Amino acid sequence: MNLRHPSGSLPRSSALTDLITSDATMPERLDGGLRRVLASKIAMGAPARSFGNLRLDSYSALEMRRAPSAARIFAWSPHTARRILGAPAARRVITAAASSPLAAVRTEIADVIARSASARVRPGSLGAWLAEAPHGVVAAVTASATEYATELTTLLDYRHLGTRVELGRADPIWAVPGAPWVTLRARRDVEVALDADHQTRALVALRPGRPTALATDDLGLVALVEALTRPEAPLPTRVVGIWPSSGKAVSLEVSQETCRRAARLVVDAVEAKRQRVAIQHVA
Amino acid sequence: MSTTTAGDILETLRGQRTNRPTTDLTLAGGLRSWLEDDLSPLTVDLSPSEPMFLSPRGIVAPQLAAVPGLQALARSALVSALLAQRVVLGEVAHPMDDALAALESDPARAELVETIHSLDADGFAHLAAEVAAHHAVLARQLGSIPPTWFPRVNSRLSTALAGGRVVLGAVASLIVGPPAGAVASVCLLDVTTSTLESTTPTRLGVLALIELLRSGAAPLRVGALSTATGEQLVLEVTDQLLVDAVGDVVAAVRARRSAA
Numbered sequence: 001m002n003l004r005h006p007s008g009s010l011p012r013s014s015a016l017t018d019l020i021t022s023d024a025t026m027p028e029r030l031d032g033g034l035r036r037v038l039a040s041k042i043a044m045g046a047p048a049r050s051f052g053n054l055r056l057d058s059y060s061a062l063e064m065r066r067a068p069s070a071a072r073i074f075a076w077s078p079h080t081a082r083r084i085l086g087a088p089a090a091r092r093v094i095t096a097a098a099s100s101p102l103a104a105v106r107t108e109i110a111d112v113i114a115r116s117a118s119a120r121v122r123p124g125s126l127g128a129w130l131a132e133a134p135h136g137v138v139a140a141v142t143a144s145a146t147e148y149a150t151e152l153t154t155l156l157d158y159r160h161l162g163t164r165v166e167l168g169r170a171d172p173i174w175a176v177p178g179a180p181w182v183t184l185r186a187r188r189d190v191e192v193a194l195d196a197d198h199q200t201r202a203l204v205a206l207r208p209g210r211p212t213a214l215a216t217d218d219l220g221l222v223a224l225v226e227a228l229t230r231p232e233a234p235l236p237t238r239v240v241g242i243w244p245s246s247g248k249a250v251s252l253e254v255s256q257e258t259c260r261r262a263a264r265l266v267v268d269a270v271e272a273k274r275q276r277v278a279i280q281h282v283a
Numbered sequence: 284m285s286t287t288t289a290g291d292i293l294e295t296l297r298g299q300r301t302n303r304p305t306t307d308l309t310l311a312g313g314l315r316s317w318l319e320d321d322l323s324p325l326t327v328d329l330s331p332s333e334p335m336f337l338s339p340r341g342i343v344a345p346q347l348a349a350v351p352g353l354q355a356l357a358r359s360a361l362v363s364a365l366l367a368q369r370v371v372l373g374e375v376a377h378p379m380d381d382a383l384a385a386l387e388s389d390p391a392r393a394e395l396v397e398t399i400h401s402l403d404a405d406g407f408a409h410l411a412a413e414v415a416a417h418h419a420v421l422a423r424q425l426g427s428i429p430p431t432w433f434p435r436v437n438s439r440l441s442t443a444l445a446g447g448r449v450v451l452g453a454v455a456s457l458i459v460g461p462p463a464g465a466v467a468s469v470c471l472l473d474v475t476t477s478t479l480e481s482t483t484p485t486r487l488g489v490l491a492l493i494e495l496l497r498s499g500a501a502p503l504r505v506g507a508l509s510t511a512t513g514e515q516l517v518l519e520v521t522d523q524l525l526v527d528a529v530g531d532v533v534a535a536v537r538a539r540r541s542a543a
Contacts, residue, residue: 133388136383
């Protein structure tokens with residue numbers, strides 16, 4: 001596993017930008033055999049469709065390695081709204097559409113609420129929730145999203161990166177052929193084009209807290225899903241994980257072995273999920 | 284310790300733009316090495332999978348840091364929510380209602396919210412009055428913050444030491460200023476519902492040290508504001524403050540290891 005770290009120079013944004021944009025290795029595409037075998041193993045190993053959709057991202061796949069915890073029902077909260085509002089707000093700042101992360105988040109919230117009023121949005125959407133939320137909740141959401149947007153806005157030297165950087169785009173999702181109720185999602189926040197002609201690129205994933213022993217597996221899974229959803233492009237050159245609250249960053253240089261390891265992790269997670277579903281069903 | 288109760292603490296914290304110290308690029312590495320050297324022999328039998336967690340409060344008052352009362356925890360959480368609201372929305376019309384709504388929206392606070400709701404009418408009214416009084420201090424001593432100062436509230440900061448065997452962590456009530464470049468630019472404010480004590484400078488020093496080790500650059504200033512008394516304290520982040528903080532961290536780890 002090839003890992004690289006940023007230099008200790010300041011400003012940190014320049015050091016991270018240098019790490020992200022350093023020379024790429026010879027681009028290679030995802031092994032077609034791996035794609036077929038992975039799809040087949042997931043289709044065979046996943047819980048039946050009747051047990052509902054199975055959405056796996058790094059967090060949920062790695063969670064399967066731990067002892068089962070009580071199932072959580074999704075609900076909007078400052079935490080769950082943080083990235084959804086914070087990432088587009090950061091894009092507004094980078095593109096000079098807003099003067100600060102806080103101003104951008106306020107605009108983003110107003111837009112989300114306005115869209116929810118247009119009747120094109122389902123009930124229970126973020127906009128519908130925010131439209132009815134008391135002041136205190138809106139404040140908590142704004143504060144959380146502003147922190148995220150600030151981290152993203154100050155993370156890299158965007159002036160140096162120019163138009164090569166894409167920020168806050170929707171996460172790539174791979175619906176498994178043969179088992180489309182199973183989807184893999186890559187949570188990454190920034191994409192930087194390294195060589196437009198060869199479509200080489202680096203991905204940046206912001207993560208909370210501090211890196212754990214599973215950090216590189218997390219980044220590997222991001223690389224795998226990115227490769228699965230863009231078969232026409234080479235593998236991402238690297239996935240850079242950044243943990244702003246602990247000031248840590250690591251670059252995972254992506255290879256076929258990175259993807260094979262991530263694929264095994266996904267297959268293991270699907271198998272673990274099937275066993276849990278079976279136990280719950282029997283109980 | 285020289286505190287004051289007058290003035291906008293943020294103006295004191297930020298100071299004049301033209302009067303900021305140059306960032307010392309070697310300071311973080313030097314202090315980290317010093318910490319690593321002193322902590323390694325003390326923590327050799329700890330496992331990185333179960334690190335020793337230390338907060339600024341835990342370092343200055345290990346015996347008191349363990350269990351504040353639920354009422355104190357609730358008051359602190361409610362005032363933190365109001366700080367966030369003042370910073371991002373600028374105004375608070377109904378302190379207790381707004382703060383409680385913020386807490387209710389956070390599943391991680393469910394237990395605390397349950398505690399608040401389980402108070403009898405007198406207990407609830409007493410807490411609401413306390414929260415309103417603390418908020419009045421915030422409103423008086425925390426001026427409006429321009430969004431271009433990049434304000435962040437209730438931010439978690441941490442840094443791992445001794446191969447991950449020790450984790451220094453803190454929640455900064457308020458951070459302003461973009462990440463440092465050539466000059467120091469980040470200021471941290473600790474808002475507390477307790478009074479300021481003789482140990483407050485030590486606590487602030489450790490907070491500054493965590494920020495230095497996390498970001499690679501020393502913050503410009505650190506401050507504390509007591510919403511109980513209105514006292515405020517602002518410290519320049521000097522090399523001496525950070526060196527003292529290194530000593531405090533090592534002493535706290537040694538004390539914990541001796542007690543274990």
